Amino acid sequence: MGPTVNHHRICLAFALAAGLTTLICGEEPTLLSVDQPVEAAIDHYITALLTAEKMTPAPPADDAAYLRRVTLDLVGRIPTPAELDAYLADRDPHKKAKLVDRLMASPGFVRHQANELHTLLQAEESGRKGVKKTALRDYLVASLSKNEGWDKIFRAVMLPDEANPATVGASEFLKARVKDLNKLTIDVSTVFFGVNVSCTQCHDHPHVPEWKQDHFYGMKSFFARTVDNGGFLAEKDFGVVKYIPNKAKEKVAPVMFLSGKTLDVPGLREPTAEEKKREQTRLDEAKKAKKPAAPPQFSLRAKLVETALEPDQRDIFARNLVNRTWHRFFGRGLVMPLDQMHAANPASHPELLAWLARDTIAHGYDLRRLVRG
Numbered sequence: 001m002g003p004t005v006n007h008h009r010i011c012l013a014f015a016l017a018a019g020l021t022t023l024i025c026g027e028e029p030t031l032l033s034v035d036q037p038v039e040a041a042i043d044h045y046i047t048a049l050l051t052a053e054k055m056t057p058a059p060p061a062d063d064a065a066y067l068r069r070v071t072l073d074l075v076g077r078i079p080t081p082a083e084l085d086a087y088l089a090d091r092d093p094h095k096k097a098k099l100v101d102r103l104m105a106s107p108g109f110v111r112h113q114a115n116e117l118h119t120l121l122q123a124e125e126s127g128r129k130g131v132k133k134t135a136l137r138d139y140l141v142a143s144l145s146k147n148e149g150w151d152k153i154f155r156a157v158m159l160p161d162e163a164n165p166a167t168v169g170a171s172e173f174l175k176a177r178v179k180d181l182n183k184l185t186i187d188v189s190t191v192f193f194g195v196n197v198s199c200t201q202c203h204d205h206p207h208v209p210e211w212k213q214d215h216f217y218g219m220k221s222f223f224a225r226t227v228d229n230g231g232f233l234a235e236k237d238f239g240v241v242k243y244i245p246n247k248a249k250e251k252v253a254p255v256m257f258l259s260g261k262t263l264d265v266p267g268l269r270e271p272t273a274e275e276k277k278r279e280q281t282r283l284d285e286a287k288k289a290k291k292p293a294a295p296p297q298f299s300l301r302a303k304l305v306e307t308a309l310e311p312d313q314r315d316i317f318a319r320n321l322v323n324r325t326w327h328r329f330f331g332r333g334l335v336m337p338l339d340q341m342h343a344a345n346p347a348s349h350p351e352l353l354a355w356l357a358r359d360t361i362a363h364g365y366d367l368r369r370l371v372r373g
Contacts, residue, residue, distance in 0.1 A: 031355045034362060038373020041359070045352035063088055070099060073329055074371075075108035076115065100372055113367070114140040116328060121157070121173050122187060135169030142166060149365035150321050151309055154192055158305050162232055162292045171233055178228050185220040192308070194320035195258050196339035203246050208342050210260070217243045218256025222304040225267075225296070230287035236279055237296045238271040255300065257307050259316060266298050316341075318357040318365070323347075325370055 032041050050057055061069065067087045071079045079087070092098065103109055118137045143153055153170075160171035177184035186198045197216040205211035225236040241253040255263045271279065286293035308317050320341060327333035334347040347353045356370070363369050 031351060031358065034359065036355075038356070038359060038369065041355050042352065042373065045349050045355065048351075049349055066096065067099065070096075071103060074100065074103040074112065075106060076112035077108065104368065104372060110141055110144045113144055113371070117144075117153075120191060120324065122191065136172040137169070139167060139169030144367070147366070147368055150360075150367055151317070151365040154308070154317070155305050158188075158301050159299070160233065174226065174233055175228070178223075178226055178233065181220055181223050181226075184223050184226075185216065188223075189219055189258060190339045192320060193258055193316050194323055194335070194339055194341035195316070197258070208340075208344055210343060213243065213245055214254060214256055215258060215260070217241050217253030218262070219258060221253050221255040222300045225300055227283075229283050229293055230290065232286065232292045234283055234286065234293040235296045235299055235301060236283075237298065238267045238269065238275060238279065240268050240270075255303070257304070257313060259313055261307065261313060263303060263307065265300065265303060314361060315357055318360045319353055321365065322353060322356040322360055322370065325367075329371075 032044060036044075049055075060066075064084065067079050067084060071077060071083070087095065087099065090098075114137055117140050121136065139156070140153070143156070156167055156170040157173045160174065161167045162171050174184070177187060182201065186196065189195045189197050195211075195215075197211060197219060199205050200211050200213050200216040202213075204213055221241045224241045225239040227234050227236065242250050243253055244250045252268065255265050255268070257263070283293050307313055319335075323333040323335050323341065324338060327336075327338055334349055334353045335341050335345060360366070360370055
């Protein structure tokens, strides 16, 4: 008797958590080809599991319900009476796709999606002097209007250019958290990677064997040199994170991504007196001039972005985007809870999650393509 559907689902979940593309779990899963439309892949994998588990799906929503739901999802409002009459009278077999394309071409789509991403980023905009209270939302509207990929938005949020009026709003995510690096570490890990490492501040995770204290403090190391410098973000050239493991001596945390990949980076030591003086002068001059400080010789935040988007690491980033987008439209992610994407918590449809993540990467983290599909 061959492996069961649930067996393959669990095996694939472990492989995805480890960033693998193949399995040693009996048969290897074969994903649909890369040239499939997103909606065709979704239909394929949803139908496959329904069939395998002998489940009868609910009937499709009628035209009025579909129109209402899709209009709310894509532009954040209910359809007008005229839109309802026109849609009900339309006999085109492709009218659902036409509706989606029409709504996504409207200005309301960009505004509503910006609101949704603004909520995802848990924005706490301060309205500081000289910065609009809606600065982050305004940045998202501009970015989505240009159809910039989620990777570019992530890069802008982690490495904001505060000297550029077009991107200054992206700095609000970090600025709201820079004085609490524990919160910053947890929020970045949760929002962008679907991994809640908060439990590992004090001990290795009791239920997820692969989440250790090093994962929390390793991620915190990427932000340890980031400071508020007169209302602007700045990054120092030196700085380490130290912590005390359970029943052990204090240790210096490795600079480590959530996958467990450790990085060899400069500056993991206490600076000399001369280095401290030179670094403080750089920050003080910028503060006095009321402008962003010159960048450090080596940016740990830039290294986080680079690492997260590397070919052998980016699956974590892509799967989280897919899972959160699925949750937004269906009220439930392929993995639940959203911040518990790990091997012991398999997706309901692991092959679908894998296919969508691969497609998302291949198309430059195109939010419009993912949402449309």
